[in-house]
Amino acid sequence: MSETFKLTPLKIEEYTLANGLRVVLNSDNGIPVVSVAVYYNVGSRNEREGRTGFAHLFEHMMFQGSANVPKAGHFQHIMKAGGTMNGTTSSERTNYFETLPANQLPLALWLESDRMLSLAVTQENLDNQREAVKEEKRLRYDNQPYGQIFDLINEMIYQNFANAHSTIGSMEHLDDATVEDVQEFFRIFYAPNNAVLVLSGAFETATAKQLIDTYFGDIKSQPVPPSLDVSEPVEVAETYREWEDKLAPFPAFLLGWKIPQRRTPEFNALYLAGKVLYDGESSRLYQKLVKGEESVIQLFGFTDERRGPSSIFVGAIPKPEKDLSKIRETIMTEIHDLAAHGPTAEEMEKIENQLVNDAIRMRQSSMSRAQSIAEFALYDGDPTIVNRDLDDLLAVTAKQIRHAVGKYLNTDNRALLDVVPTGNGVGI
């Protein structure tokens, strides 16, 4: 069906301001709302040793006020205009975004530009957000069963500190962060020439350009941030760790492999291999383990795409009394089979339809469009990849999937994390 289906390309216009800010406009007047996304080229991978969690703590500080916007004023301005907003931090980037009724575009640009120009940092606000971030860490990681396993396995998969350490960071490092650290980080990384601004939704291009020029044009550029080495040695052996989890009700395990960076043909092939292995109820491992052997309560898998070495995971929470090594054997048998024979024609058809469906569903929302465009602009220097990415994925052949699985997954070079429940009175 891929031959007969042609996606209508998104309208993309890109340009760069004199200060280096890259701007991408995607106008679409379907619904009178507009989304604005600002992506800064800084994530936890840019943190120095002793300051894990800092990029994310800094993200919180971006909501604590700037020269003309008081603390928490950002939330209030957006919400009273009928908008929604947030910010997130990953290893790769920090993003800030809002969706508003179309006529509130000036408000979004004013708010984003004011904090890019003149972030206000006080000890009091830093102390307050340090506590909020610690509670976020407790809520999402420390107080959840299995909450820490992905951070743990990343430390096993990656050797390079930039890749290996967690984005949420450690409590001790959060405590050590100073106002001076925040100011320094702001100067180095939060410059217009280290960011991408994307507008998607209902706006007039001429008006938008004029507003962008007014609000962002006079923000000074900064020296290019220091270059970053994210290279990794090639693995040669299995790494194993046992993790005692006092909140987990059942044993569980997580397998992880280091794989090539995003958007390489091999990464794409492995992303599609994941769909065959663990995505949906018709996937091989679901049919083998949840049905079939009926040995697991929960099965999951995903790829973590990065600009440098990336990773792919498969994990399971087995039923009580089930033999974990036998379940892992089943997983490795399926991987071996995929490496030997590749996906079937039916599986390839499924992949194609799912890719097309996913790509079109993404296009419904102005915020999803803005975020997807911003990633291509920031990571690849080319926002129009949003109009080619589907074709690149559809071009992956069964043979490429077979080869990539054979080369990267059907090996002993994997990390295995065993979760051992140690609590009493919790769960069973």
Next chain:
Amino acid sequence: MTREFRKSAPEPLAPVSFDIPRPHQAVLANGLRVVIFEDERLPLVSFRLSFNLGDVNDPAGAMGMTSAMTSMLTEGTGNYSSRQLAEKIERLGAGISASSSDDFTTVSASSLSLYSSEILTLMAEVVLHPTFPEDELDLYRRNTVEHLKFQRSQPGFLAGEQAARLIYGRHPYATVSPNAEDIERLDRDKLVAHHAATLIPNNAMFIVVGDVNRDELIAELNDHFGGWQQGSIAGSDFAATPVRDKRSLTIVDRQGSAQSNIVLSNLGVKRTDPDYFPLIVMNQVLGAGASSRMFMNLREEKGYTYGAYTRMGAKKLSGDFEATADVRTGVTGDSLKEFFYELNRIRDERVGEEEMADAKNFLTGVFPIRAETQEGLTNLIVNQHLYGLPEDYLQTYREKVDAVTVDDVQRVAVKHVRPDEMAIVIVGDAGEVLPQAKEYAESVEIFDTEGKLKKN
């Protein structure tokens, strides 16, 4: 030196009007109501078949029946096995899912519009001809029993379980999950009978949003669902919700907890209550979002939590008001102090005009964002119809929010936010929590994570 244009928020551009178009409506001969939104923006389609009954309609002594019946719809039909169904659906790049909530039962499907007919055929097969195979039911029972154990490791589940019990008493909303014995008791004959009795066209509505032609679609719906027999739904007689007259403290002792998960709750209103609009405005001021009072106080000022919120959970038959936050254990008592400070303030003091306008502007302004996706638009329409809201509900929503006054907000706060009779539920380390929290309540009970009373 700040330039003049930066000093204050800019004026908006000229407003762009947005009206939710009125959909095409039809009723099939068997009473199935159909709502169709022709939306040609993208080559996609979303179907949703919603039944006006849910978990509260489980037969007496058969808790979990509706949920099990719904989950089993995709586990085997007259023509296909569970595996064949999964393969056929996913090979189209599509999805079909079925689930039940307290009040409603829903089967959803979505696909490329190219496969509209194929997915509709499979959806009809799943709804009309499920076979509830014994081996799949057996697997469902065993997996569900393990899931019931698993959810007891999660603080949010444990808090919700206790709060529902305390607020709803013997009303079916009191039970958030069946227990293992309920699940073991499920048998195939009962599921078959429950399916036949409850999934009937004259108690359902079928919503379509997407790139479809409505005349062709109505014809297809008639082909698939025209022969579906009407039925009748017996009236339900539910126990009344209890009257609470004092503040209680319930601790779930979850050893090893890094935080206290706090829920404060009292009985609220049903979705069609005339106080609904003043209540959502009041709730917006008090705690619905990141610019509301609870968040500003407990997070932005005190740093006790990642987020503190209030919620008006208005359901079909009743509802509850809740204030919630996960806070570090050491500030459990301090957090209760701030919660009650805000709960009393919204009752005792009139809300300022600016705070009021901000709340209303959010509720009216955010409306078009919710209509961007097919799923979002479907949600808006489903809620309107299933709750029996007026025909022009979506069209007049913004006017109704705008009409709410400061007096209305104070009146509904006094009436529906009742700190003196709240149930305080805290999931955390009981030894640490009890000394901090006991002064806030007239009675104390402590449960283990299995839901068993340890001490009172």
